[in-house]
Amino acid sequence: MRQEFVASKSRTTAKTKCPWFAIVVRVEGGFMCFEALADYHLWKAGVQVAPSASETPLPDEPDVAPSDRDRFKRELAKYQRRIDREAEARVRAELAKVDAKVRASWEEIVMPAYEEGQRRYRLYRDAHTGVFTKAEFMLLRKVLHPDTGSNVSAEKRNEAFGVFNEKKLLLFKEPKPEPESDLPKTLAELLARKKTKAV
Numbered sequence: 639m640r641q642e643f644v645a646s647k648s649r650t651t652a653k654t655k656c657p658w659f660a661i662v663v664r665v666e667g668g669f670m671c672f673e674a675l676a677d678y679h680l681w682k683a684g685v686q687v688a689p690s691a692s693e694t695p696l697p698d699e700p701d702v703a704p705s706d707r708d709r710f711k712r713e714l715a716k717y718q719r720r721i722d723r724e725a726e727a728r729v730r731a732e733l734a735k736v737d738a739k740v741r742a743s744w745e746e747i748v749m750p751a752y753e754e755g756q757r758r759y760r761l762y763r764d765a766h767t768g769v770f771t772k773a774e775f776m777l778l779r780k781v782l783h784p785d786t787g788s789n790v791s792a793e794k795r796n797e798a799f800g801v802f803n804e805k806k807l808l809l810f811k812e813p814k815p816e817p818e819s820d821l822p823k824t825l826a827e828l829l830a831r832k833k834t835k836a837v
Contacts, residue, residue: 639674641681643667660703675706744825752821769809774801 644652645668652662656671661678663670672678770778780786781798790798822828 639672639677641670641672641677644669644671660706741825749823769805770801774805777801 640656640658642656643665644655646652646655647668649662649664649669652669652671653659656662658673659671660675661672663672663678663682670678670681672681777794777798778801781790781795822831
């Protein structure tokens with residue numbers, strides 16, 4: 639790419655003589671015009687020219703052609719969008735981890751504790767009614783007691799057997815279908831119901 643030294647104190651004159659410039663920088667005795675920014679950076683890395691005392695100090699930023707300035711702004715905006723997307727992806731990943739932990743805690747801790755509470759409730763609910771009447775219980779106790787059992791008549795033994803045999807269906811641990819509970823079984827079901835009510 640072209641690069642040219644222009645011996646002039648006017649930057650405008652240098653730009654006029656080098657209409658193809660991408661960047662114009664002040665050097666001792668005039669200006670350097672570069673057609674490519676890459677050539678400018680290579681030149682800057684290898685050549686350091688201090689301005690003379692009579693010249694105006696170099697500006698903090700070199701004079702860049704408008705087309706290059708616009709291109710730089712577009713590239714910067716593109717880079718910023720990429721950074722934003724990456725940051726959003728990291729946030730979403732962290733939120734997904736937190737959500738997974740909450741769901742795991744619900745399934746592994748909350749629901750088992752809830753089901754155990756339901757089981758105990760049913761146990762206490764069904765146990766208070768009893769199986770035998772007080773008279774039946776006392777008869778069975780008398781027959782089975784080691785101190786009185788040997789003195790019980792055959793008639794009482796037969797009666798006790800009849801009572802026991804009659805209640806055998808209540809004494810067996812038969813599996814029974816549990817009534818369907820309307821409470822949610824999972825966190826997803828709970829959230830779905832909450833959303834439905836909100837609507």
